[in-house]
Amino acid sequence: MTNRRFELFEYRQVLVRMRQGDSDRDIARSGLMGRKKLTAVRRVASERGLLDPGQPLPDDAVIAGVFGRTPHLPSTCVSTLxxxxxxxxxxxxxxxxxxxxxxxxxxxxxxxxxxxxxxxxxxxxxxxxGVPATTILEFAPGEAAQVDFGAGPVLAHESGAQIKTWFFVMTLCWSRHQYVELVLDQTVETWLACHRRAFEWLGGCPGRVIIDNAKCAITRACMYSPEVQRSYAALAEGYGFRIDACPPHDPQKKGIVESGVKYVKKSFVPLRTFRDLTDANRQLREWIMQQASTREHGTTREQPLARFAIEKPLLTTLPDVAPVLAVWSEVKVHTDGHVVYKKALYSVPFTLVGKSLWLKSTDTIVQLFHQHELIATHPRLRKPGDRHTVRDHQPPAAQAWLEHDPQWCLARAKEIGPSCHALVLAMFNDTVLVNLRGAQGIVRMREKFGDQRLDAACERALAFASPKYRTVKTILDKGLDSQPGAASAQTSTAPADTYLNGGRFGRDLHSLLLH
The missing domain is CATH 1.10.10 (Arc Repressor Mutant, subunit A)
Known part of the structure; x- marks a missing residue:
């Protein structure tokens, strides 16, 4: 008891009793102070004239100055550190x-x-x-909700693999009613979809949503001017709520949902088994309505569901048509005229190669924008490695290659003349070369030489058993198309199908050896 620290009001009571004439033994018997301490107090009080009943009892400041604990002198022991x-x-x-x-x-x-x-x-x-002081934040009904992710249970896949999960938790700040969902990732798509389902569960939208600086919501964390993910900003605009990002490394600003996540982990997860994700979320919904929101909350001392009945009418009404959940991403056009999103490829006009574009992705379509102008629309591809290419996006040479296929070449050759048609057929009948570009080049010669000269050149090339692009071009360049064909070409007007089946120009091994 020698080191007991006496409070100021105890000194005051002791002085009052001493001024009334009580002995140290009587005062000690009441438990205020020990007799040894009382002796020291009486001596000091007598020296200062504090026991004179004719004088008013001094105020607390004087008593504290006389009997206040004397601070310990600094230790003379110097630390080795x-x-x-x-x-x-x-x-x-x-x-x-x-x-x-x-x-x-x-x-x-x-x-x-x-x-x-x-x-x-x-x-x-x-x-x-020192210990930093905190401030309790007060919220009006319907004013705000806090959102956070938390580590969830590990689920067993049918293949035997372990699947990691996360809790998405949205808690209304006033009523403490919450929406909880178990998800497999923390991507932007999941973040947006969970917000939509949470608003539908609550039947309305709070005025603002308080979040931390997760990458699916904030692209650049900053205390004064955080940069919001474009997809999340569009969702906030569609539902009419404002985003309130906490300062970096300051989770206390959303302590309500932090406590909500801990409560879910400690109260819901233990001693439960889950068949799969669907079963876990079904149990979660039942737990919220039957236990979490019907308990007496430790802070409000009321049931969250009862308070939610008051708060729900004050939430912002949901739009008649829910906003489209769209994910925006900045992508770069590769040299092949395609961009990559979720390991799938989508084409854009070849003139944009090397430029950065904005990609907007929904569940069904992918749209690409350049300087706020829509330049391409594609169906959403799900399988990695899939490619969707619009032919008009390719360079002119590639478009010509893709559009001018063998059927197109044959149709144009038939318009030019029978000899041209027969020569193109013979080129396509080659068992080694494709000859598509050669056939395209022959058909394109009509623009320079005309149909009549081109067909005559093809006739001469067939007469010399040389159905090739170079042969036809040489004949036209040297003007040989107007000369009569060789004597061996008297049967050059054979039916076209003979060139397809190797009849005129095809010789077997025995005939080659004889000649």
Whole structure:
């Protein structure tokens, strides 16, 4: 009891009783102070004239000055770590653990003291820093909701693999009624879809949504001007709520949902089994309505569901047509004229190769924008590696190659003349070369030489058993198309199908050996 610290009101009561004539034994018997302490107090009070009943009892400031505890003198013992105090302070401010600091001092500075010395100096530094004060945030009904992700249970897949899950939790700040869903990822698509289902579950939308700085919502965390993910900003505009991002590394600003996530983990997950994700979410909905929202909340001391009955009419009414959930991504056009999104490829006009575009993806379509102008629309592809190419997006040479197929070449050759048609058929009958470009080049010659000359050149090429692009071009360049054909070409007007089946120009091995 010798080290007991007496409060000011106890000194005052002792002085009153001494002024009334009570002995130290009587006062000690009441339990106010021990007789040894009372003797010291009576001596000091007599010296200061505080026991004179004719004088008014001094105020608390005077009594505190006389009997207040005398501060301890600074210890004369100097810590062996005093030369390293500033270094230890820097490490402590950086969040380095005490044991790590102790090992670093031993390793780098030859320190031979114990860890207890490190612990004592760290306690002193923490006392200097003080305890930060917090502020309780008050919310009106319907004003705000807080949203967060939390680690969920590991589910067993039918293949035997373990699937990691997360809880999506949205808690109304006033009523504490919440929406909880178990999901498999934290992508932008999941984030947006969970918001929609949460608003539909609550039957309305709060005025603002308080979040942390998850990448699916905030692309650049900043205390004063955070940058919101474009997809999330569009959802907020569609539903009419405002986004309130917490300052970086300050989760206390959304402490309501932080507590909600802990409550879900500790109250819902233990002693439960889940067949799959669907079964887990079914149990979650039942748990919310039958336990979580019907309990007496530790802060409000009311049932969240009962308070929600008051808050629900004050939520913003949901739009008649729900906003389209669209994910915006910035993509770059590759040299093949395609962009990649979710491992699928989508074409854009070839003139945009190397440029950055905005891609808007929904469940059904993918749209691409350049400087706010829609330039391409594709169906949404789901299988990695799939490609959707619009022919008009390709360069002219590629379009010509794709559009001018063998059937197109044959149709144009037939318009030119029978010899041209027969020569193109013979080219396509080649068993080694495709000859598509050669056939395209022959048909294109009509623009320079005309149908009559081109058909005559093809006739001469057939007469010399050379159905090739180079042969026809040489004949036209040298003007040989107007000369009569060789004597061996008297049967050059054979039916076209003979060139297809190798009749005129096809010879078997026996005939080749004889000649």
């Amino acid at each position: 005093e030369p390293f105090r500033e270094q230890i302070r820097d490490w402590h401010d950086a969040g380095v653990q005490g044991t790590t600091i102790h090992h670093a001092l031993k390793r780098n500075h030859g320190y031979t003291g114990s860890y207890s010395a490190v612990r004592r100096i760290l306690l002193g530094l923490r006392a200097e820093r």
